[in-house]
Amino acid sequence: MNTNLTLLTALLLAPLQAAERSPIQITDHTVVFTHTSTDPKDPANTSGYNLGPGITVLPDGRLMAAWFSSPTEGAESQRIVQAFSSDQGRSWGEASVLQDIAGKADFDPVLFVAGKETFLFFSSFNPQIDIYYRRSGGWGTPGDAEAKKEGLPDVQLYDLGKDIGETTNVQSTFPDVVARMTKILEQQIADGRSTPGAKQTNDAAIVVMKANKKAAQE
Template sequence: MFSSSRYAVLALASTLLSLTPLACLGETQRPNIIFILADDLGYGDLGSFGQQNFETPHLDQMARDGMKLTQHYAGSTVCAPSRACLLTGTHTGHVYQRFNGDIEFREDPHDITVARVLKDAGYHTAMIGKSGLSCRSEDGALPNRKGFDHFFGYIGHGAAHRYYPKELYRDGAKLLYPNNQGKEGEQYSGDLFLKDTLDYLELHAGQPFFLHLSLQQPHADLSVPDQWKAPFLGKFDEVPFPGNGYRAEEHPKATFAGMVTYLDDTVGQVREKLEELGIADNTLIIFSSDNGAMSEGGWSRDYFNSSGPLRGGKRDMYEGGIRVPTIACWPGKIAAGTESEHISAFWDFLPTACDVAGAETPDDLDGISYLPTLLGAGEQPEHEYLYWEFYERGGKQAVRWGNWKGVRLNVNKDRHGPLELYDLSKDLGETNNVASEHPEVVDKLAAMMDQAHVDSPIISFGKRKKK
């Protein structure tokens, strides 16, 4: 699956790391790692990435205090495979969980997670919010068996569409919320997750920890407590949403703005708690989104230009579906107010976390640590290319090679069909297909697609395989 050049690149990354200040850190000083993940947040939904319809002061401050990664990509264009790529360090041509549906991570030693690697290296590990280990499952203990010492949240993505859960799971035990009805209720999931997060930080501030805070906002249902919606009522022309599978909402735009500002405040409270505990300078925080901007549940990504300058959104292989707003902050280590155009993706997080923790990076990964970029130390190894595949809406593939971007549609009908070709250095919005002008580039990208895709035992282009 992997070439000798891949191992050479990873070896180089390890060598470069030995030249950084991290190599001098003692055992008791190992850094904490927090990865905060939004759900369906578009590239243009933060003020620091161009949003003008509402403000995100805490995330904008995080960007001023740290680094914006302007060419960072999600694992996929929908939830489950994207999160699987984040947790396993592999892309959708190799990862087991490649689609939304009846699927969950297999038991170890299969589908090894970043939590397992860091736990084995002496870190306490936690996931709070929406599990990325199972799109649909009834196994509330799966996160704990896959390396998370602590888990609190939803184990299925369908249930996570609701912000007033009837049930959640804490370390394998089902917790019931009798005054919640799913679409309405008394206890908002975001409040529950924030409290659990702050409690977790209090409890584990004295030891190295990895926390994956996996939030729901702004995924539909459109829903947020009234105090977050109220500031935006009357500010926008609204078209009430009568509801379908998603919750009805009279003020979709005000609600969406409230959901993103709620998300922003959550990040602000986490950072404030780290300061209060005196561990902010020893904590790397990364914030990102699991895919591009959505258009569902009464919301359209066009209302607030949620994709920014990018084409498309969720379920597209164009940039708006997979390029995501990403910020990294680590006081004293990451230079404040910086930006990087380093091309990276979710599968790079696992090797990056290993380098931060001083843990051994597993073999057979697609990811390359971007720690040299974050620290501004040493030479950053680069990907030869990035690859994605997607099985809905006719089947899609995409590859990025330098500034070239190839997109293949209708893959379910023709695995070797024509490619669209875009030069992102001149055409960020992917409006001008130049495939006919560069046949040699098209052939190169098509070969990369063939190289990157490994057949899955449970899904294939054209049809889903029987279990």
């Protein structure tokens, strides 16, 4: 059994009211992601189970696909992954993790773009089924793991008004903005919330910057 995640790009060719023929013709057939083993049900194959794909057009014109992946349905390691295409879905970049609540199964991603912001809605067992959302001016690459390998700065700051594709990191140009945003984040962590209201306790210890981890433990 070979389970691939496949995207079918369709083109409307006739009015919907034309009942004598299908108004949709398949123009491209593309494999977005192939799992990493010959046996999709092998527990060691962490990406053997792939389901729930969704797709959207990002503000910069790229296609973004997201789906949930795990060894088996509902596994604790089940996470939501993403891939991007810059040629209208004819080819896709390497998949990377988009959302993963440690020890919980994340599933059913839904992508929605409004203006310059991209929203991700998803479900997770925590411990019951809850619905979450994330928002961003645009998810892109590299992710944390890739950035570390490439020796990139820990902080990434982009001017989304001029660079919606997030191609130029301006953190060194605007240290005052980085400092201001970091202070806001630290206050939200101290308050246990980002919305108005009484202080709350965080579920776990949070370190804003990896460089501060040693100091936070002392």
